[in-house]
Amino acid sequence: MTIVQILIVAAAALFWGLVMRERGRVYFLLIASTLVIFWLQPSLPLRGFDFWIPVATLIITVFSWHITAAEESRREKKNWITAGILACTILLLNLTRFLPFVSLLTPSRPPQIEITIAILFVAGLTLSALSRLTKFSASFWRSPLWVTAGLLLTIGLFLLIKIPDLSYWLVYFLRSLTGQDVFSSRITDFRWLGFSYVAFRIIHTLRDRQMGRLPAVDLAEYVTYVIFYPAFTAGPIDRIERFIKDLRKPSALGNDELLIASQRFMLGLFKKFVVADALALIALNETNALQVKSVGWMWIVLYAYAFQIYFDFSGYTDIALGIARLLGINLPENFASPYLKPNLTQFWNNWHMTLTQWFRAYFFNPVTRWLRSWEKPLPAPAMIALTQVATMLLIGFWHGVTWNFTLWGLWHGLGLFIHNRWGDMTKVRAGEWAVTPFRKSLLNAVGVVVTFHFVSLGWIFFALSSTSTSMQVFLKLFGLR
Amino acid sequence: MKTLNIILKGLSLFIILNLLFAFFPPAMGKLSAYNILFPGRERLPFGENSAEAYNLSLFDLDAMFASHKINGDEKQDDDFRVILIGDSSVWGTLLKPEETLAGQLNSAKISACGKNVRVYNLGYPTISLTKDLLLLSRALEYQPDLVIWLTTLEAFPMEKQIASPLVANNEESLLRLANSSGLKVDANDPAFSRDSFWESTIIGKQRALADVFRLQIYGVMWAATGIDQVYPPDYEPAQTDLEADQKFHGFEPPVLDKNSLALNALETGIKMAGDTPIVIVNEPMMISAGKNSDIRYNFFYPRWAYDQYRSMMSELSLKNNWAYVDLWDAVPAGEFTNSAIHLTPQGEAVLTWKIAPVITAACK
Numbered sequence: 001m002t003i004v005q006i007l008i009v010a011a012a013a014l015f016w017g018l019v020m021r022e023r024g025r026v027y028f029l030l031i032a033s034t035l036v037i038f039w040l041q042p043s044l045p046l047r048g049f050d051f052w053i054p055v056a057t058l059i060i061t062v063f064s065w066h067i068t069a070a071e072e073s074r075r076e077k078k079n080w081i082t083a084g085i086l087a088c089t090i091l092l093l094n095l096t097r098f099l100p101f102v103s104l105l106t107p108s109r110p111p112q113i114e115i116t117i118a119i120l121f122v123a124g125l126t127l128s129a130l131s132r133l134t135k136f137s138a139s140f141w142r143s144p145l146w147v148t149a150g151l152l153l154t155i156g157l158f159l160l161i162k163i164p165d166l167s168y169w170l171v172y173f174l175r176s177l178t179g180q181d182v183f184s185s186r187i188t189d190f191r192w193l194g195f196s197y198v199a200f201r202i203i204h205t206l207r208d209r210q211m212g213r214l215p216a217v218d219l220a221e222y223v224t225y226v227i228f229y230p231a232f233t234a235g236p237i238d239r240i241e242r243f244i245k246d247l248r249k250p251s252a253l254g255n256d257e258l259l260i261a262s263q264r265f266m267l268g269l270f271k272k273f274v275v276a277d278a279l280a281l282i283a284l285n286e287t288n289a290l291q292v293k294s295v296g297w298m299w300i301v302l303y304a305y306a307f308q309i310y311f312d313f314s315g316y317t318d319i320a321l322g323i324a325r326l327l328g329i330n331l332p333e334n335f336a337s338p339y340l341k342p343n344l345t346q347f348w349n350n351w352h353m354t355l356t357q358w359f360r361a362y363f364f365n366p367v368t369r370w371l372r373s374w375e376k377p378l379p380a381p382a383m384i385a386l387t388q389v390a391t392m393l394l395i396g397f398w399h400g401v402t403w404n405f406t407l408w409g410l411w412h413g414l415g416l417f418i419h420n421r422w423g424d425m426t427k428v429r430a431g432e433w434a435v436t437p438f439r440k441s442l443l444n445a446v447g448v449v450v451t452f453h454f455v456s457l458g459w460i461f462f463a464l465s466s467t468s469t470s471m472q473v474f475l476k477l478f479g480l481r
Numbered sequence: 482m483k484t485l486n487i488i489l490k491g492l493s494l495f496i497i498l499n500l501l502f503a504f505f506p507p508a509m510g511k512l513s514a515y516n517i518l519f520p521g522r523e524r525l526p527f528g529e530n531s532a533e534a535y536n537l538s539l540f541d542l543d544a545m546f547a548s549h550k551i552n553g554d555e556k557q558d559d560d561f562r563v564i565l566i567g568d569s570s571v572w573g574t575l576l577k578p579e580e581t582l583a584g585q586l587n588s589a590k591i592s593a594c595g596k597n598v599r600v601y602n603l604g605y606p607t608i609s610l611t612k613d614l615l616l617l618s619r620a621l622e623y624q625p626d627l628v629i630w631l632t633t634l635e636a637f638p639m640e641k642q643i644a645s646p647l648v649a650n651n652e653e654s655l656l657r658l659a660n661s662s663g664l665k666v667d668a669n670d671p672a673f674s675r676d677s678f679w680e681s682t683i684i685g686k687q688r689a690l691a692d693v694f695r696l697q698i699y700g701v702m703w704a705a706t707g708i709d710q711v712y713p714p715d716y717e718p719a720q721t722d723l724e725a726d727q728k729f730h731g732f733e734p735p736v737l738d739k740n741s742l743a744l745n746a747l748e749t750g751i752k753m754a755g756d757t758p759i760v761i762v763n764e765p766m767m768i769s770a771g772k773n774s775d776i777r778y779n780f781f782y783p784r785w786a787y788d789q790y791r792s793m794m795s796e797l798s799l800k801n802n803w804a805y806v807d808l809w810d811a812v813p814a815g816e817f818t819n820s821a822i823h824l825t826p827q828g829e830a831v832l833t834w835k836i837a838p839v840i841t842a843a844c845k
Contacts, residue, residue: 255483255484256483258484259483259484259487262484278694278695278698281531281532281695281698281699281702282698282699282701282702282705287533288702288705288706291705291706291708292705292706293705293706293707294705297701297704297705297706298705300701300705301701301702301705304701
C-alpha cells in the first residue's frame with residue numbers, strides 16, 4: 001500500500017469514527033472493505049482479472065459463510081439483504097467503466113458488465129440451489145463433507161497461487177481463456193491481493209465449524225471479518241469470535257481512543273515509511289548479495305534486512321491496529337519485541353504472533369494430539385522434531401512453495417527442535433549457574449544475541465530466491481569466500 | 482480536548498519549524514557520514530538508477546562535496562594534489578572508479594616536484610563551462626597544486642551554461658560567484674529553478690532533504706560494494722554514421738561567433754584560481770569514419786565548427802598565456818563507448834599517459 005492509499009483509508013476511518021459514530025458500523029465496514037479490496041488489487045495484464053479477483057474473494061467468502069452458518073440463519077432476510085448490497089456494490093463498481101474518469105476505484109477499467117452479471121447470477125443460483133438442498137435434506141447439508149470440501153477448495157486455491165508451476169499453468173489457462181498471448185505468461189500475471197490472509201481466516205471459520213465452536217454470525221459480520229480493510233493486506237489474522245465481540249460492542253471514538261489510535265498509526269507510518277524504507281536501500285537482496293566485498297559489510301547488509309523486514313511488517317501492523325481502533329476494533333498484536341527474546345521459541349511466540357497462533361491451533365496442537373494418541377507413540381524427541389519441522393515448513397509454504405521458503409522453514413523447524421533439546425539438557429545447569437541478577441542478565445543477553453543471529457541467518461533464505469546465492473552469502477559471512 | 486491540544490501543539494511546532502527552516506536555511510548537506518563512517522566517494526554523486534547504482538543525482542553542493550573523498554583526505558606535505566574537472570568523460574560514465582582518468586593517474590604513481598601526485602576526480606556529467614566553474618569554485622577550497630580542466634566545444638555555447646541541472650538549481654551560489662569573480666550571468670535567466678517561499682520550507686524541500694538522507698544511506702552500499710554506477714552488459718555504441726548537418730547549436734558556417742560562446746566562464750575560472758595553475762585540456766573525441774564523416778567529426782560536431790574552435794583555443798591560450806593542451810585526436814575511434822567523448826578503460830589509459838607529463842611539467 002502506498003502512503004496516499006493508507007492516508008485515504010485512515011481518513012475514511014476517522015470520518016466514520018468522528019462523524020458517523022455508531023451508526024451503521026457493520027454496513028459501513030462491509031461496503032468500505034469491499035471498495036478497498038477492489039481499489040488495492042494490483043493491476044494485472046490478464047484482461048479483466050484485476051476486477052474479477054476481488055469478485056472471487058467476495059464470492060468465496062459468501063460461500064464459506066453459507067457452509068459455516070446455521071441453517072435458520074441462512075434464510076434470514078438480513079443476510080439476503082447483505083448479499084444484495086455486495087452484489088450492488090460490485091455492479092456499481094463495474095458501472096464505473098462508463099464514467100469518463102477511468103479506474104478511480106479499480107486498478108484498470110472494469111470489464112464488460114454482462115460477464116459480471118452472469119458470474120453473480122451463477123453464484124446466486126448456486127447459493128440458492130444449496131439452500132434448497134438444505135431444505136430437502138437437512139442431514140445431508142449438515143454433513144461435515146461440505147465443510148471438508150470447503151477446506152480442501154480453499155487449500156487448493158491457496159496452493160494454486162503459492163506453487164510457482166501451478167501459478168504458471170493457471171496464468172497460461174486464463175490467458176488462453178481470454179484470448180491473450182499464452183507465450184507471454186508470467187506467474188506475476190496473477191496476483192491475488194490479500195488471499196493468504198483471506199484463506200487463513202476462512203480455514204479458521206471452517207475448521208471451527210467442524211469442531212462445533214464457531215459462534216453464530218450473520219453474513220455482513222462474516223464478510224467484514226474476512227475482508228476487514230485495515231487488516232486485509234498484511235494481517236493480523238484475528239479470530240472471528242474476538243472480532244465480532246468488538247464489532248457488536250457499542251463503539252464511541254473518545255479522546256483517549258483517538259489519541260491511542262493516532263499514536264499507533266503515526267508510529268506505524270514512521271516505522272514503515274521512514275525506517276523500513278530507508279533500510280530497504282541497503283538490505284540484502286539478489287543483486288547486492290553478490291556485490292558485497294567484505295565480511296563486515298555482508299553482516300551489515302544482513303542486519304539491515306533483518307531490521308527492514310521487522311520495521312516494515314510491524315509498521316504495517318501498527319497502521320492496521322491504529323486504523324482499526326478508529327473503527328472500534330481492537331485487532332490482536334502481531335509483534336512484541338521479537339528480536340529481544342532470548343531463545344527461538346520465544347521469538348516465534350512474539351513474531352507474526354497471529355500466524356503462529358493460527359498454526360498452533362490448527363496444525364501443531366492437533367497433530368501433536370494425534371501423534372500422542374497412537375498406540376505406540378513416537379519417542380518425545382522424534383515427536384517434537386516432527387511437529388516443529390512440519391509446522392515451520394508449512395509457515396514457510398504460506399509465504400510461497402519454493403525452495404528458499406522450504407529451507408527457511410526447515411532452518412527454523414530444526415532450530416526450534418535444537419533449542420527444545422538444548423533447553424531440556426541445560427535447564428538445571430543454567431538454573432544453578434544463573435543465581436545472581438547479573439548472571440541472569442548475562443545469560444539473557446547471550447540468548448538474545450544468539451537468537452537474533454540465528455534468525456538473521458535464516459532471513460538469507462527468505463530474502464534470496466536462489467539457493468546457490470544464499471550459500472554464497474553464508475560463506476561470505478563466515479569469511480569462507 | 483486533550484487530543485485537540487496535542488494536535489494544535491503539534492501543528493504549531495510544525496509550522497514554526499517550517500518557518501525557521503525557510504528563513505534560516507541550515508546547511509544540511511554539510512552533515513555527512515562519508516569520510517567518517519564510510520569512505521568518501523571517488524567521484525561526485527550522480528546517478529539515475531539509485532537502487533542499482535547506490536548513487537543519486539542531487540543538487541546540494543555541500544552534500545556532494547562532503548561525500549567526496551577529497552573532503553576527508555588531509556593534504557600531506559608530500560602530496561601534490563591534482564584536481565580534475567570536466568564532464569561525464571572525466572566523471573567516468575561506464576567506467577569503474579579505478580578505470581577513470583583520475584583512477585589511472587593514481588595507479589600510475591607519478592610524482593611532481595618530488596611529491597606524490599594524488600588526483601581527485603571532480604568531473605560531473607552534463608556539459609557546461611559554467612557548471613565546471615561552479616565546481617571549480619568549491620574545488621579550490623581543497624588547496625590543489627594543479628587543476629586540470631578538461632573541456633570540449635559542446636561546453637561553450639551560451640544556451641548550455643545554465644541548462645545543466647546542477648547550475649539551474651544553484652542559482653544563489655552562481656550569482657554569488659558572478660558577483661565576486663566577474664562571471665557574466667543573466668540573473669533573470671528563466672532556466673534557473675527558483676524556490677518560492679513555500680518551496681523553501683521543510684515541506685517544499687522534502688525531496689532535496691530526502692536526497693541528502695538517501696545519499697548517506699547509500700554510503701553503506703558504496704562502502705560495501707565499491708559500486709557507484711550501473712554497468713550494463715552492453716550499450717549502444719557512439720554513432721559513427723552521421724547526418725549531413727552543418728549546424729552546431731544554432732551556429733551556421735562559415736563563422737563560429739566567439740561572442741556567442743561562454744569564453745568568459747573559462748577566463749573567470751583561470752582568474753579565480755589565482756596562483757593555482759590550471760591546465761586546460763581539449764578532451765579527446767571520437768573521429769568518425771562513417772557516413773557523412775567528411776561533414777561531421779561525430780554526433781556533436783560539424784568539422785567547420787570544431788576546427789574553428791581548436792584554432793580559437795590555440796590563439797586564446799597563446800594570447801593569454803594559458804596552459805593549454807589539445808588532445809582532440811589522442812584516442813583512436815575504437816576506444817570510445819556510448820558517446821563520442823566517453824572512453825573505454827584502454828582509451829583512458831592512452832589519455833593517462835598524455836596527461837601524466839602535463840602534471841609532471843606543471844611543477845616547473
